Amino acid sequence: MKDAAAIALFVLAVGAAALAxxxxxxxxxxxxxxxxxxxxxAWNMLGGYGGQFSFGHALFFGSGxxxxxxxxxxxxxxxxxxxxLAVGAAAxxxxxxxxLAFRYGLKGSYFALITLAFAEVFRILALSVPFTGAGVGxxxxxxxxxSNLQFDSPRGYALLLLGMVTLALAVTAWLxxxxxxxxxxxxxxxxxxxxxxxxxxLRTKLSACVLSAAFMGAAGAIYLQMFQYIDxxxxxxxxxxxxxxxxxxxxxxxxxxxxxxxxxxxxxxSDLTRNLFGxxxxxxxxxxxxxxxxxxxxxxxxIAGIGRSVRSLWQGGRRG
Amino acid sequence: xxxxLLEVRGLSIAFGGLRAVQNVSFRVPxxxxxxxxxxxxxxxxxxxxxxxxxxxxxxxxxFFDGRDITGHPPHLNARAGMTRTFQIVQPFALQTVRENIxxxxxxxxxxxxxxxxxxxxxxxxxxxxxxxxxxxxxxxxAGRKRLELARAxxxxxxxxxxxxxxxxxxxxxxxxxxPVVRAIVEDGADSGVTVLMIEHVMQAVMNLAAHVWVxxxxxxxxxxxxxxxxxxxxxxxxxxxxxxxxxxxxxxxx
Numbered sequence: 001m002k003d004a005a006a007i008a009l010f011v012l013a014v015g016a017a018a019l020a021x022x023x024x025x026x027x028x029x030x031x032x033x034x035x036x037x038x039x040x041x042a043w044n045m046l047g048g049y050g051g052q053f054s055f056g057h058a059l060f061f062g063s064g065x066x067x068x069x070x071x072x073x074x075x076x077x078x079x080x081x082x083x084x085l086a087v088g089a090a091a092x093x094x095x096x097x098x099x100l101a102f103r104y105g106l107k108g109s110y111f112a113l114i115t116l117a118f119a120e121v122f123r124i125l126a127l128s129v130p131f132t133g134a135g136v137g138x139x140x141x142x143x144x145x146x147s148n149l150q151f152d153s154p155r156g157y158a159l160l161l162l163g164m165v166t167l168a169l170a171v172t173a174w175l176x177x178x179x180x181x182x183x184x185x186x187x188x189x190x191x192x193x194x195x196x197x198x199x200x201x202l203r204t205k206l207s208a209c210v211l212s213a214a215f216m217g218a219a220g221a222i223y224l225q226m227f228q229y230i231d232x233x234x235x236x237x238x239x240x241x242x243x244x245x246x247x248x249x250x251x252x253x254x255x256x257x258x259x260x261x262x263x264x265x266x267x268x269x270s271d272l273t274r275n276l277f278g279x280x281x282x283x284x285x286x287x288x289x290x291x292x293x294x295x296x297x298x299x300x301x302x303i304a305g306i307g308r309s310v311r312s313l314w315q316g317g318r319r320g
Numbered sequence: 321x322x323x324x325l326l327e328v329r330g331l332s333i334a335f336g337g338l339r340a341v342q343n344v345s346f347r348v349p350x351x352x353x354x355x356x357x358x359x360x361x362x363x364x365x366x367x368x369x370x371x372x373x374x375x376x377x378x379x380x381x382x383f384f385d386g387r388d389i390t391g392h393p394p395h396l397n398a399r400a401g402m403t404r405t406f407q408i409v410q411p412f413a414l415q416t417v418r419e420n421i422x423x424x425x426x427x428x429x430x431x432x433x434x435x436x437x438x439x440x441x442x443x444x445x446x447x448x449x450x451x452x453x454x455x456x457x458x459x460x461x462a463g464r465k466r467l468e469l470a471r472a473x474x475x476x477x478x479x480x481x482x483x484x485x486x487x488x489x490x491x492x493x494x495x496x497x498x499p500v501v502r503a504i505v506e507d508g509a510d511s512g513v514t515v516l517m518i519e520h521v522m523q524a525v526m527n528l529a530a531h532v533w534v535x536x537x538x539x540x541x542x543x544x545x546x547x548x549x550x551x552x553x554x555x556x557x558x559x560x561x562x563x564x565x566x567x568x569x570x571x572x573x574x
Contacts, residue, residue: 177432178432179426179429179430179431179432179435182419182422182423182426182432182435183423183426185412185414185415186412186415186423189411189412189413189414189415190410190411190412190413192374192406192410193406193410193411193412193471194395194423195374195393195394195395195398196372196374196394196398196403196404196405196406196472197395197398197403197423197424197427197471197472197475198395198398198399198403198424198427198475199395199423199427200393200395201395254414
C-alpha cells in the first residue's frame with residue numbers, strides 16, 4: 001500500500017516536471033535519467049531480488065533493440081507491435097540463457113561471466129550477419145508521430161519511458177509483496193534452505209531472468225526509437241551492461257527505490273564531470289570507477305541503505 | 321503393523337572410497353517421535369540428505385507414504401509433505417523472522433497477508449512470537465534453531481526430519497526446547513506430524529524418542545527403546561571404543 005502511494009507520487013512529480021519544463025536541456029535530462037532508471041530497475045529484478053549478478057544485461061537490451069529495428073525495417077511491422085515482439089524476443093533470450101546457466105548451477109562470478117560471454121557472442125553475430133546490417137548497423141527512418149513510436153521532442157520519450165519505469169516499479173513492488181518475490185529472495189539468501197521448503201530454485205531464478213530480460217528488451221526498443229540507430233557495439237557492448245548494474249548497485253540492490261536513486265545520482269555525476277572536465281575525455285569513467293569503489297567499500301547497501309550503513313559504521317566504530 | 325510413513329530400504333552411498341551409508345533400512349511409523357543417534361561422522365546427516373533428496377543414493381529406495389520417492393529433488397519432497405531442517409542453521413539472514421517463516425508458509429498459501437499471519441501462529445508455537453520483527457541474523461543460536469523448526473513446521477509437513485535442533489544450546493535452552501518438540505507431535509492442532517530427529521543430546525533422546533536407531537560408520541548397529549540401546553554393548557563400543565563395554569561391566573561388578 002505504501003509502495004503504491006509512493007509510486008503514484010513519483011509518477012505525478014516526474015510527469016508534472018516533464019510537462020512543465022520546456023527547455024530541451026531539462027527534458028533531455030529527465031528522458032535520460034528515466035532511461036537509466038529503467039536499465040537499473042530491470043537489472044535489479046534479477047540481480048537485486050534474485051542475487052544473480054549479470055555482467056551482460058546488454059544481451060537482452062540488444063536483442064530488444066535489434067528485433068525492434070528488424071521488425072520495422074525488414075518486416076514492415078507497426079512500431080508498437082514491434083515493441084511487443086522486441087520484449088518477447090528479449091524474454092525468450094532470457095529464458096534460453098537463464099535455462100543454460102541455472103540448469104548447470106552457475107552462480108556468482110560464473111553467472112556473471114556466462115552472461116558477458118553470451119553478450120559478446122551476440123555482438124559478434126550481429127557484426128557478421130547481413131540482416132542486422134553487420135558493422136554498419138541499422139538506421140530507422142525518422143517519422144515523428146506517436147503512432148510510429150517517435151516524437152519530435154524529448155518530452156514524448158520521457159513520458160513513454162515514465163510509463164515503462166512505472167511498470168517496472170510496479171513489478172518490483174509486486175516482488176516485495178508476493179509469494180513469488182518471497183521465494184525469489186529465499187533462493188537468493190539460501191538456496192538449500194529454500195529447496196528444503198519446497199521451492200524449485202531453477203524455475204524461480206529462470207522466471208526472474210525472463211522478467212528482467214523483458215524490461216531490458218523494452219529499454220533496447222525504446223533506445224532505438226530515441227536515436228533511430230543501432231549497431232553491434234551499442235547493442236551488445238559492455239557499456240549498457242555496466243550502466244544497468246552500476247545504477248542498481250550504487251542505489252541499493254534489492255530495494256524498490258535504490259535503482260531510481262542510483263540511476264539519477266550516476267546521471268548527475270556523469271553530466272557534471274562532462275561539463276567540468278570536458279577537455280579530458282574518459283575522465284567521467286575514471287570518476288565512475290572511484291565512486292563505485294567508495295560505494296562498495298563504505299555503503300554496501302547503496303544510497304537507499306545509507307542510514308543503516310552509517311549506523312552500523314558508527315556502532316562498529318564504537319565497538320572496535 | 322500399519323503402513324509406515326517413511327520406509328528406507330537398503331540405502332547406500334559412497335564418496336570415493338568412503339562408504340558413508342551402507343545398506344541402511346528402517347521404517348518410521350505414523351505419528352511417532354523417533355531418533356537417529358550415533359557418534360560423530362557416523363553418516364547421520366548424509367542419511368537425512370539421502371532421504372530428503374539433497375543426495376541421490378547409489379543403491380536402495382526411499383518410500384514416503386507408500387510412494388517411491390528415491391531420487392526426487394528436495395522441493396518435490398517438501399511439497400509431498402517431508403521437510404528437513406539443517407544442523408548448521410540456514411536462515412534467510414537479511415529477512416525478518418516473520419518473513420523467514422512465511423517462506424515456509426507460502427508452500428501452501430498463495431496470499432502474502434495470509435502467509436504472514438500463518439507465520440505468526442507458527443512462531444507462537446515455537447516460542448518466537450516476541451522476536452517476529454527481528455532480522456534473522458540478530459537471533460541467538462537458540463533462536464535460530466527455533467526458526468529452523470518454525471520454517472519447516474510452516475510448510476505443514478507431515479514428516480519433519482530434524483537435524484540436531486538441540487546442538488549448541490545450553491542446558492536451560494535444551495530444557496525449554498524439549499517440550500516444543502514434543503508438542504509438535506502431540507498437539508492435536510496439526511494432527512499427525514511425525515518427527516525423526518538426529519540428536520546428540522542423550523537427555524533429549526531419552527526424554528522424547530519412543531524408538532531409536534543407532535548408526536555407526538554408515539551402518540545401523542542397533543535399534544530399540546532409548547534405554548535398550550544405551551545398554552547395548554555394541555552401541556557403547558561404537559561411542560567409546562572397542563573393549564569399553566567389557567571394562568565398564570567389570571568396573572560396575574561388585
